Amino acid sequence: SHGIDFAKHLTDHPRHATELAREAAGRGAETVIAFGGDGTLTETAAGLRHTRTALGVVPAGTGNDFIKTIGTPREWREALEFILTHPARPVNSGMMNDRFFLNVGGAGFDVMVLDFANAARKRLSGIGSYLYGVLRAISSFRPIPMHVEIGGDVVLDGHYMICSVGNGRFIGGGIPITPKADVTDGLFDIQLVDAVPRWKIPFYLPSLMMGTLFKHPPAHNYRASSCTLSSPGMRLQLDGEILPVEHTHFVCESDALLMHW
Structure with a gap:
């Protein structure tokens, strides 16, 4: 209903979400949405580090811990609406060694x-x-x-x-x-x-x-x-x-x- 162009990609090996996110950012994507748990979210975020492409998340894992800090709804439709209605803004991230x-x-x-x-x-x-x-x-x-x-x-x-x-x-x-x-x-x-x-x-x-x-x-x-x-x-x-x-x-x-x- 929002008339948004999107592409869907499935991950099939470790760190694949990082690769896909980095490629999407290189193509100028406005937002990359991680559909999965905390592991998928972290991998996707790693690929968007130091880019202008924003991260969104639709939780579909067991823990879904990070969304509890930022307030993303647990239900997938509500999570998508949350992404569409909340503008992208900076969020802290961390590095441990490399x-x-x-x-x-x-x-x-x-x-x-x-x-x-x-x-x-x-x-x-x-x-x-x-x-x-x-x-x-x-x-x-x-x-x-x-x-x-x-x-x-x-x-x-x-x-x-x-x-x-x-x-x-x-x-x-x-x-x-x-x-x-x-x-x-x-x-x-x-x-x-x-x-x-x-x-x-x-x-x-x-x-x-x-x-x-x-x-x-x-x-x-x-x-x-x-x-x-x-x-x-x-x-x-x-x-x-x-x-x-x-x-x-x-x-x-x-x-x-x-x-x-």
């Missing part, structure tokens, strides 16, 4: 949770698989030694449960892991949670689910445009993808991506 990301990167408890959640995804979906992962991880997680540098002026060394760097606010289908994140301010919301005895972890889970964990003594909240996490043998999750990387440098980009939101 990897683009849009939502959240982190190390620690949430990586083990993601391992268990991914294994359970055939039986459970969305936040259900994540909660299953939380319960499984409690019994086997050990805090990780971490060297942390935040914004060039905060240097920390310790054992941490969670080290999360958020451009968006949510992971795991709606867990507000970095609840103060603002995609317009050029800053990450950085959440560090000190090591606590394993028996105490269940007492902090309600606060984690409600986004109020930062109010409790084990948690430390920072806001900065860059940070570094280093740990021997570290495994990091970046927008839901688990990567083995011992040294990471995160940089927030405030003007690299346009998005309808």
Whole structure:
């Protein structure tokens, strides 16, 4: 009914969405819409970085976490109308070393949770698989030694449960892991949670689910445009993808991506 010319493309291999988006931007497309979950959204956004082509999203995945930060409706017709009625404007994005990301990167408890959640995804979906992962991880997680540098002026060394760097606010289908994140301010919301005895972890889970964990003594909240996490043998999750990387440098980009939101 809006009389819009469009072309549809299906992805058939990893990073294909990045290639397709980059090609569309090169042809002068006004908007590229990612139809899928957070992985498809991140791949598509990576192809539009530093172009004048805007990103839109129609959520069709299990978690759909980034849309919860920017307010895109879950239902596909409403999501399309949202794109058409919201002009493109800048949105923060991030780089971890040479990897683009849009939502959240982190190390620690949430990586083990993601391992268990991914294994359970055939039986459970969305936040259900994540909660299953939380319960499984409690019994086997050990805090990780971490060297942390935040914004060039905060240097920390310790054992941490969670080290999360958020451009968006949510992971795991709606867990507000970095609840103060603002995609317009050029800053990450950085959440560090000190090591606590394993028996105490269940007492902090309600606060984690409600986004109020930062109010409790084990948690430390920072806001900065860059940070570094280093740990021997570290495994990091970046927008839901688990990567083995011992040294990471995160940089927030405030003007690299346009998005309808």
